Amino acid sequence: MLDAGAAHPGRTAFHHLESLARSNGIGKARVKAVLEKVGLESVAHKRLGGFSLGMRQRLGIAGALLGDPAVILLDEPVNGLDASGIRWIRSTLRSLAAEGRTVLLSSHLMSEMALTVDHVLIIGRGRLLKATSMEEMRDRFARDVLVRTPRAGELATILTGLGASVTSDGGEELVVVGVDAVTIGGAAAAAAIPLHGLTPRAATLEDVYLELTNDAAEYRAAPEKAA
Amino acid sequence: MTMTTLQEPTLQEKPTVPRVIDSVSPTSGTRVFRDTVAGEWIKLRTLRSTYAFLVGGLGATMLGSLILYLLIQSYDKATAADKGNFETADPSVVSIPFVMFFVGSIGAMLITSEFTTRSIGPGLLAVPQRRLLLGAKATVAGTAALLAGLFFASLSFASAKMLVGDRPAPINPWPVWTDALPKVFCATIIVMVTTIVAVGLGTWFRSTASTLVTLGSLLLVAPAFAHFLPTVWQLRFGSILLPNLIPQLAGSNHPYVLSQGGAVAVTVGYLVLALGAGTISFVRRDVS
Numbered sequence: 001m002l003d004a005g006a007a008h009p010g011r012t013a014f015h016h017l018e019s020l021a022r023s024n025g026i027g028k029a030r031v032k033a034v035l036e037k038v039g040l041e042s043v044a045h046k047r048l049g050g051f052s053l054g055m056r057q058r059l060g061i062a063g064a065l066l067g068d069p070a071v072i073l074l075d076e077p078v079n080g081l082d083a084s085g086i087r088w089i090r091s092t093l094r095s096l097a098a099e100g101r102t103v104l105l106s107s108h109l110m111s112e113m114a115l116t117v118d119h120v121l122i123i124g125r126g127r128l129l130k131a132t133s134m135e136e137m138r139d140r141f142a143r144d145v146l147v148r149t150p151r152a153g154e155l156a157t158i159l160t161g162l163g164a165s166v167t168s169d170g171g172e173e174l175v176v177v178g179v180d181a182v183t184i185g186g187a188a189a190a191a192a193i194p195l196h197g198l199t200p201r202a203a204t205l206e207d208v209y210l211e212l213t214n215d216a217a218e219y220r221a222a223p224e225k226a227a
Numbered sequence: 228m229t230m231t232t233l234q235e236p237t238l239q240e241k242p243t244v245p246r247v248i249d250s251v252s253p254t255s256g257t258r259v260f261r262d263t264v265a266g267e268w269i270k271l272r273t274l275r276s277t278y279a280f281l282v283g284g285l286g287a288t289m290l291g292s293l294i295l296y297l298l299i300q301s302y303d304k305a306t307a308a309d310k311g312n313f314e315t316a317d318p319s320v321v322s323i324p325f326v327m328f329f330v331g332s333i334g335a336m337l338i339t340s341e342f343t344t345r346s347i348g349p350g351l352l353a354v355p356q357r358r359l360l361l362g363a364k365a366t367v368a369g370t371a372a373l374l375a376g377l378f379f380a381s382l383s384f385a386s387a388k389m390l391v392g393d394r395p396a397p398i399n400p401w402p403v404w405t406d407a408l409p410k411v412f413c414a415t416i417i418v419m420v421t422t423i424v425a426v427g428l429g430t431w432f433r434s435t436a437s438t439l440v441t442l443g444s445l446l447l448v449a450p451a452f453a454h455f456l457p458t459v460w461q462l463r464f465g466s467i468l469l470p471n472l473i474p475q476l477a478g479s480n481h482p483y484v485l486s487q488g489g490a491v492a493v494t495v496g497y498l499v500l501a502l503g504a505g506t507i508s509f510v511r512r513d514v515s
Contacts, residue, residue, distance in 0.1 A: 006345035008274070015273040016346075020353045023266025023363075025258070063349060 291322020
């Protein structure tokens with residue numbers, strides 16, 4: 001599915017799909033089935049001109065499902081959708097994957113993809129820069145651990161002794177790099193230091209993407225000059 | 228850009244593997260073309276403009292009959308000397324060019340509406356073979372035009388014959404009903420050819436406005452323009468215009484210059500030129 005909005009506004013949803021289906025020898029029963037699958041059966045005979053963007057996205061997915069494909073390729077499927085539309089797309093794509101299909105999404109919406117997908121392929125200037133699972137990426141690109149304790153100075157000294165790099169805001173918060181949350185928790189417990197917070201912070205998909213595509217970016221805004 | 232995949236989850240129970248529907252398995256070229264034609268037929272009959280242009284064709288036919296009625300009223304009131312100077316009550320001059328425009332517009336809309344609404348994208352995803360897709364569109368438009376052309380031409384000539392009755396020539400060019408049949412047949416063919424030419428023009432221009440203006444210029448403006456040319460060029464230029472091919476194809480070439488064979492060659496030339504240009508444009512130019 002490349003462009004969900006690419007449909008004649010004067011045609012009904014059913015006729016739009018029927019014309020695509022019939023050109024591939026697919027019958028009306030399948031058209032009805034995919035309309036039901038994407039929840040558009042009640043508006044199947046309404047003209048597309050009155051469809052919202054979300055409804056058009058559903059129609060686009062219905063069109064992609066007509067041939068019952070094993071691989072589904074969708075380009076920017078959540079662009080312009082509201083929260084409920086995004087949630088619907090996410091659950092639909094997951095259910096399609098659960099049926100045994102491979103669902104390949106192309107998107108620039110990193111935060112949304114981080115919530116939706118299992119595997120990530122990062123492409124820059126036509127080259128594959130990274131192919132990894134989301135889980136692996138979370139582990140590999142773990143950033144730091146945020147620690148909140150009333151005895152920040154003592155804990156910082158202990159953690160530095162364990163080889164960690166610790167920065168402090170002068171108050172109760174420490175940002176620790178180089179050891180994981182389990183080690184920090186253990187060290188604090190051993191020294192009877194109370195912890196009010198222990199938060200491992202991973203790099204976001206956006207951070208990783210920007211880091212990996214730094215050299216591959218085609219257009220870049222000029223850095224703002226200090227006043 | 229990030230490409231992301233949803234992997235098959237680890238499930239205790241193996242999910243149902245999506246099946247490939249039998250009917251989308253590789254099939255013969257004939258079957259693929261037949262399916263594509265069926266898809267295009269659905270597109271044609273679900274376009275509102277198709278019906279609007281058919282109503283336009285009916286309106287042109289009825290208006291043409293009204294004009295012929297007024298001509299015959301005037302004929303009946305004329306003196307015997309003046310009656311010899313009357314034009315023939317021939318709908319191929321009065322209403323058929325407008326019918327050609329309206330029915331031809333159906334062919335134009337079959338392709339230009341897809342470019343203007345970007346639905347050409349999903350259409351090409353469904354049928355990536357561009358020549359085949361254009362051929363299916365031309366086939367569907369041509370078939371619809373053949374039926375519509377036969378209906379409008381029959382209605383035009385039948386009403387003209389009913390109006391003119393037993394009056395003598397020149398206002399009555401057909402002493403008996405069957406004399407009009409060659410022109411009815413040729414008018415039907417030319418309506419069909421015009422519609423296929425409109426498909427080619429629409430594929431070339433990718434714009435409804437440009438295509439309809441060009442079609443209208445070919446059918447309605449050019450014949451009027453020809454009247455301003457010197458007599459020799461008026462006949463030469465007029466002879467190759469689509470509406471004027473009807474009498475020449477029917478074998479009554481007066482006052483034009485083409486033989487029946489020449490008229491057939493020019494008609495085929497229109498098809499080759501328009502569909503050739505359309506095919507080159509469709510195959511070579513990107514649609515995004």
